[in-house]
Amino acid sequence: MxxxxxxVHDLSDPAVRRRVLMLQAGGASVTLAGFRRGENRLADVEGVTPVQLGATKDARFGQRLLAVAGAAATLSSKLAGIPKPDVILARNLEMLALAGRAASRFGTVPIAYECLDIHRLLLQGGMVGRALRGAERHFGRKAGLVVTSSPAFIEHYFKPLSGIRAPFHLLENKVLELDGEAALPVRTRPAGEPWRIGWFGAIRCRKSLDLLSAFTRLMEGRFEVVLRGRPAYSEFDDFDGRIAREPFIRFEGPYRNPEDLPAIYGAVDFTWAIDFFEEGRNSLWLLPNRLYEGCRHGALPIVLDGTETARLARERGIGISLSDDRPETLAGRFAGFDAATYEALHADLARLGARPWLLDRADCAAFVQRLAALRRPAGQAAAFTPLPSLATNKVDCHDR
Incomplete structure (x- = not known):
C-alpha cells in the first residue's frame, strides 16, 4: 500500500478532506500534517488524526511565513513515529517549502506539488513577486510532479513564469462519487417560485456579492441568491451585517462535501461560477469546484466571457454566459427568462449526463498510481498519460 x-496549509479546508478520501479510495494510506487556520478546531479527517504543525491566520501572508519557519524548526520531532512515506504530497507553496525538509528526515522521498490556485503575490512584477517565484522555483526543484486543476494555470503561469521543470498532472475539481454514477436529477419547479442562484464553497469575492446584491434588487424578488460554505470574513467589512440587510440574499451556513451536494444544489436553479477574487489572473484561469458540483446536480452555471470557466461551458454547450460584470447586463440576460427557456437550457446540460463532472474509484486509483510512479529509480521511465491539448480539457483524473 x-x-x-x-x-496541507489548512486542515479545516473541505478540499483537504476530499483529497484524503480520494487517496484512500485509490488504495493509499494517508498521514496528514498541516496548520490549523484561525480558530478552526483540529479534528480527525476520515479516520486520520492530523499532525498539527501550528496555527495560521486567513489573509495574513507574513504570519503564515513565520508559522512555516517555526514549523521547519520542529518538523523532525513532529513527524517522529509516523510511517516512512513513499511520496510526499505538498499542498500550496508554504507546504512545498516544508516538503524537502520532511523528505530529508526519511531519506530520499519523492515530492509532488499540489497547486490549485495561483496566489496574487506570485504574479506581482516587483520584488515580492520575484522573491516568491524564486522560492517556488527553489523548493520546487525537488518536485517530481505538479498537480493542478486547470489547463490555464499551466498555460499562463507554470510554463512561462514558475520556473518549475516537472511534469504536470491535471486534476480538475470534479465531484468525488465513489459508489457508482447516478443519473442527472430531474428538475421540477413549483409555479410562481423565484429563481434561485446558488453560490457555494469559499465565499471570498466581495465584487460578486456587490453584483448579486444590485442584480437581485433590480429584479425585485424574481431572483434570490443562496450562499452556503465558508465566508472569508477578512474580505468583507461586515459579512453578517451585509447579508442581514439584503432582502433577496441569504446565508445558510456550512455543508459537508460531497454528502450535502445533492440537497443544496437541488434547491437552486443556477450556480454562480464567476469569481473576481484574483481579478485579471487567477479568476480568469480557474475551474472552480462549484462549476462541476452544480453541473453534476443539474444547476445551470452562470459564467463570464473571457474566462476558462466560460471556455469550458461554451465547449460543452451549456450554461449562461455574461458579456461583462455590470448588474444591468445580468438583469438584461434574465429579463425575459421563463420556464421554457430554463427547460431548453437544462436539456443541453442533461444530454451530457453526470460522467463529465465526476471522479470515481477508477480515477482515484489512477491518481494514486501516478503518485506511486514517482518512486521509480532515476532513468527508469514511468507510465504517464501525456497532458492532452489545452483546447480540449478532457482529463478524467484530475483535479480546481
Whole structure:
C-alpha cells in the first residue's frame, strides 16, 4: 500500500478532506500534517488524526511565513513515529517549502506539488513577486510532479513564469462519487417560485456579492441568491451585517462535501461560477469546484466571457454566459427568462449526463498510481498519460 504524507496549509479546508478520501479510495494510506487556520478546531479527517504543525491566520501572508519557519524548526520531532512515506504530497507553496525538509528526515522521498490556485503575490512584477517565484522555483526543484486543476494555470503561469521543470498532472475539481454514477436529477419547479442562484464553497469575492446584491434588487424578488460554505470574513467589512440587510440574499451556513451536494444544489436553479477574487489572473484561469458540483446536480452555471470557466461551458454547450460584470447586463440576460427557456437550457446540460463532472474509484486509483510512479529509480521511465491539448480539457483524473 502506498504511504502518502499529505502536507496541507489548512486542515479545516473541505478540499483537504476530499483529497484524503480520494487517496484512500485509490488504495493509499494517508498521514496528514498541516496548520490549523484561525480558530478552526483540529479534528480527525476520515479516520486520520492530523499532525498539527501550528496555527495560521486567513489573509495574513507574513504570519503564515513565520508559522512555516517555526514549523521547519520542529518538523523532525513532529513527524517522529509516523510511517516512512513513499511520496510526499505538498499542498500550496508554504507546504512545498516544508516538503524537502520532511523528505530529508526519511531519506530520499519523492515530492509532488499540489497547486490549485495561483496566489496574487506570485504574479506581482516587483520584488515580492520575484522573491516568491524564486522560492517556488527553489523548493520546487525537488518536485517530481505538479498537480493542478486547470489547463490555464499551466498555460499562463507554470510554463512561462514558475520556473518549475516537472511534469504536470491535471486534476480538475470534479465531484468525488465513489459508489457508482447516478443519473442527472430531474428538475421540477413549483409555479410562481423565484429563481434561485446558488453560490457555494469559499465565499471570498466581495465584487460578486456587490453584483448579486444590485442584480437581485433590480429584479425585485424574481431572483434570490443562496450562499452556503465558508465566508472569508477578512474580505468583507461586515459579512453578517451585509447579508442581514439584503432582502433577496441569504446565508445558510456550512455543508459537508460531497454528502450535502445533492440537497443544496437541488434547491437552486443556477450556480454562480464567476469569481473576481484574483481579478485579471487567477479568476480568469480557474475551474472552480462549484462549476462541476452544480453541473453534476443539474444547476445551470452562470459564467463570464473571457474566462476558462466560460471556455469550458461554451465547449460543452451549456450554461449562461455574461458579456461583462455590470448588474444591468445580468438583469438584461434574465429579463425575459421563463420556464421554457430554463427547460431548453437544462436539456443541453442533461444530454451530457453526470460522467463529465465526476471522479470515481477508477480515477482515484489512477491518481494514486501516478503518485506511486514517482518512486521509480532515476532513468527508469514511468507510465504517464501525456497532458492532452489545452483546447480540449478532457482529463478524467484530475483535479480546481
Amino acid at each position: 502506498l504511504q502518502v504524507l499529505y502536507l
